[in-house]
Every structure is written in structure tokens, then in C-alpha cells.
Amino acid sequence: MTGNDILSEMWQLLASIQNFKNWLTKPISREFNMTSRQFQTLVYISQANGLSLRELAELMDMNDGNASTLCKKLEVRGFIIRKRRKDDERYISLILTEHGSAVISRFQQRLAHQFEAVGEETIQDLTTGLHALQKIIAQTNRKEDAHYARKK
Structure with missing residues (x-):
């Protein structure tokens, strides 16, 4: 991709x-x-x-x-x-x-x-996906913070 x-x-x-x-x-x-x-x-x-x-x-x-x-x-x-x-x-x-x-x-x-x-399983799938997105965002933010810290 x-x-x-x-x-x-x-x-x-x-x-x-x-x-x-x-x-x-x-x-x-x-x-x-x-x-x-x-x-x-x-x-x-x-x-x-x-x-x-x-x-x-x-x-x-x-x-x-x-x-x-x-x-x-x-x-x-x-x-x-x-x-x-x-x-x-x-x-x-x-x-x-x-x-x-x-x-x-x-x-x-x-x-x-x-x-x-909607059903419990669908809600659980949605929650799992949103938690995965949240984790990706947190990792990206940490990498960006480290990058800017090195530039200073």
C-alpha cells in the first residue's frame, strides 16, 4: 500500500x-x-x-x-x-x-x-478498531515528539 x-x-x-x-x-x-x-x-x-x-x-x-x-x-x-x-x-x-x-x-x-x-459483537469490533487507531496515533505522536526533541 x-x-x-x-x-x-x-x-x-x-x-x-x-x-x-x-x-x-x-x-x-x-x-x-x-x-x-x-x-x-x-x-x-x-x-x-x-x-x-x-x-x-x-x-x-x-x-x-x-x-x-x-x-x-x-x-x-x-x-x-x-x-x-x-x-x-x-x-x-x-x-x-x-x-x-x-x-x-x-x-x-x-x-x-x-x-x-447493532449487537454486542459488532460493538466489540468497533471498539477494537478504534483502540487500534488510538494506539497508532499514540505511537506516531511519540515518534514525532522524539524527532522534534532531537532537533533542539
Whole structure:
């Protein structure tokens, strides 16, 4: 397989993953009148205990200012709390409120319902494939980090 073939396959796979993510999140985003990015923010916060604003920005490939604006909107609507650390006010922790947790619970129920018909074996295959992709990405990142470290 040539580099061009690999690029084409991977790009199509990543586009499929993005489309799949949108398919999963759009109904719940609409139900709660929020953007997909806002909903994805809730998912990231729910998955990490004590996620910081900077970590969220990195996960969502945003600059800190845009992530902050996004979180302010979610806080105003009662989905999250932004909490400054007492010893370092630059550090902002993001925490789901009861309302935010209810949205995530509703999403989890919807996921369970959508995947009931798929079957356990197919879900396991999907999970295995995604873990393999995650491993490849981690290995590639380590190689790139080592390459840039040698250049310094």
C-alpha cells in the first residue's frame, strides 16, 4: 500500500468517524438547543474528573479564548460551573451541574437504545478498531515528539 493509499483510506475513515460523531450528537444537541461543539464540551467534561479549561481547549483543538467563550455560554445556561483554583486563579476547572449531568444521562440512554439493534459483537469490533487507531496515533505522536526533541 502506497503512502497515497494510506492517506486516502485514513482520511475517509476519519471523515466517517466525524460523520458518525455528528450523527450521534445532533439529536441531543437539538433537543437541548445547543451546538454540537457545546454538547461535545459536556461529553469531554463528563469523561474527565476536574478537566481544566486549557485541557478542554487542547482536546477540542481550540485556542484558550474560544474555549473560554464556549464555556461561559454553557455556564450561563446552567450546564457547567467554571471554578477557579484558589492557589492559582489562572487554572479553571470545569464541572457539570445537575442539568449538565442530566443531558449526559439522556445521551447515554439514547446511545444504549441506538446500539441495541447493532449487537454486542459488532460493538466489540468497533471498539477494537478504534483502540487500534488510538494506539497508532499514540505511537506516531511519540515518534514525532522524539524527532522534534532531537532537533533542539
